[in-house]
Amino acid sequence: MRKHVTLITGASGEIxxxxxxxxxxxxxxxxxxxxxxxxxxxAERCAASIVGDILDENLFSRLVSEFEIHAIYHLAALxxxxxxxxxxxxxxxxxxxxxxxxRIAHEQARWHGQPVRFLFPSSIAVYxxxxxxxxxxxxxxxxEQYNTPTTMYGCNKLYCEHVGRYYALHFRQLAADRxxxxxxxxxxRFPGLISAITQPSGGTSDFAPEMLHAAxxxxxxxxxxxxxxxxxxxxxxxxxxxxxxxxxxxxxxLTRRSYNVGAFSLSAGEVRDRxxxxxxxxxxxxxxxxxxxxxxxxxxxxxxxxxxxxxxxxKPAYDADRAFDEYLAPTIRDFYRK
Ligand code: NAD
Ligand code: AKB
Numbered sequence: 457m458r459k460h461v462t463l464i465t466g467a468s469g470e471i472x473x474x475x476x477x478x479x480x481x482x483x484x485x486x487x488x489x490x491x492x493x494x495x496x497x498x499a500e501r502c503a504a505s506i507v508g509d510i511l512d513e514n515l516f517s518r519l520v521s522e523f524e525i526h527a528i529y530h531l532a533a534l535x536x537x538x539x540x541x542x543x544x545x546x547x548x549x550x551x552x553x554x555x556x557x558x559r560i561a562h563e564q565a566r567w568h569g570q571p572v573r574f575l576f577p578s579s580i581a582v583y584x585x586x587x588x589x590x591x592x593x594x595x596x597x598x599x600e601q602y603n604t605p606t607t608m609y610g611c612n613k614l615y616c617e618h619v620g621r622y623y624a625l626h627f628r629q630l631a632a633d634r635x636x637x638x639x640x641x642x643x644x645r646f647p648g649l650i651s652a653i654t655q656p657s658g659g660t661s662d663f664a665p666e667m668l669h670a671a672x673x674x675x676x677x678x679x680x681x682x683x684x685x686x687x688x689x690x691x692x693x694x695x696x697x698x699x700x701x702x703x704x705x706x707x708x709x710l711t712r713r714s715y716n717v718g719a720f721s722l723s724a725g726e727v728r729d730r731x732x733x734x735x736x737x738x739x740x741x742x743x744x745x746x747x748x749x750x751x752x753x754x755x756x757x758x759x760x761x762x763x764x765x766x767x768x769x770x771k772p773a774y775d776a777d778r779a780f781d782e783y784l785a786p787t788i789r790d791f792y793r794k
Pocket of ligand 1: 465466467468469470471472489490491492508509510511530531532533534535549553577578579580645646647648649650656657658659661
């Protein structure tokens with residue numbers, strides 16, 4: 457008998473860290489895959505922790521000979537700034553990699569006869585607001601608006617949302633022996649995430665966590681966007697909650713395959729002010745990188761997450777005050793004190 461497992465790709469990243477702990481705590485057996493090894497204390501809690509590339513099909517053939525996969529959290533990706541520097545590689549990892557995982561989900565569902573839940577972290581990068589004026593006017597953007605991304609990462613995420621929906625509903629639609637595809641694809645469009653215990657790299661919403669982590673370490677920070685640049689953000693525990701919540705929602709309640717989730721919206725200046733309140737000696741200046749700031753200008757200031765609230769009872773635990781006062785400031789302070 458092969459062991460029933462939940463597969464997590466990109467497991468060594470910021471979301472993977474916290475997600476593994478939460479899933480192990482509720483009794484899931486985890487198989488983790490990442491190019492980078494997991495921290496040993498986390499790896500020890502997994503059924504298997506594999507250092508490998510999601511583009512390596514042999515890796516997955518070996519894996520399915522040993523494990524039966526019932527859910528996939530497909531986190532592996534190159535984030536937005538890194539993707540702009542290597543767009544071809546980004547397309548391979550973000551799109552071809554996702555196709556590999558969707559194919560595995562379909563094959564596994566056919567093997568064991570049950571749907572495979574496929575959780576996909578999409579992003580506010582799927583939006584492309586045409587100007588700063590349009591962004592200011594748009595306010596909270598709903599899922600169907602401004603689906604005109606201006607980054608390779610945003611294009612990759614939007615396409616993968618579509619191809620995920622295709623795998624769930626239409627894959628093999630002309631086959632004579634057509635059966636349900638078995639791929640239960642669910643995507644969340646995350647805002648910029650802020651973790652107290654990991655630091656991001658390669659993203660464009662990174663300016664907010666960079667400020668906080670630099671302040672806690674006593675390092676200076678030159679913010680790469682202008683003070684007025686505004687994005688939606690979310691504390692990492694809420695992001696993990698959102699993934700677990702949507703994974704457990706009854707399929708018949710879901711009215712769409714991709715959902716916005718919101719928590720709070722802050723300008724870079726407001727992040728600086730909150731950081732200074734927690735770390736009064738912080739040395740934060742603004743030195744905008746025009747190209748990166750222009751990417752932020754195409755992402756919405758806030759999102760309309762009413763569908764997630766109605767369909768699977770989404771409600772963030774952390775607004776801006778709670779996120780900074782009860783999670784970020786005290787946890788980051790403790791983290792760097794150790
Ligand atoms: P991260 O960069 O910390 O983690 C991504 C992980 O993927 C890394 O550990 C990396 O080594 C791994 N990876 C990259 N290419 C790989 C490959 N070819 N094979 C195997 N592993 C590979 O990012 P994160 O913040 O943990 O994000 C996880 C997911 O959530 C990503 O898909 C990201 O697009 C999405 N997301 C993140 C945010 C955010 O603000 N952090 C916001 C929206 C969406
Ligand atoms: C990035 O900036 O690339 C990510 C995201 C918002 O998807 N943090």
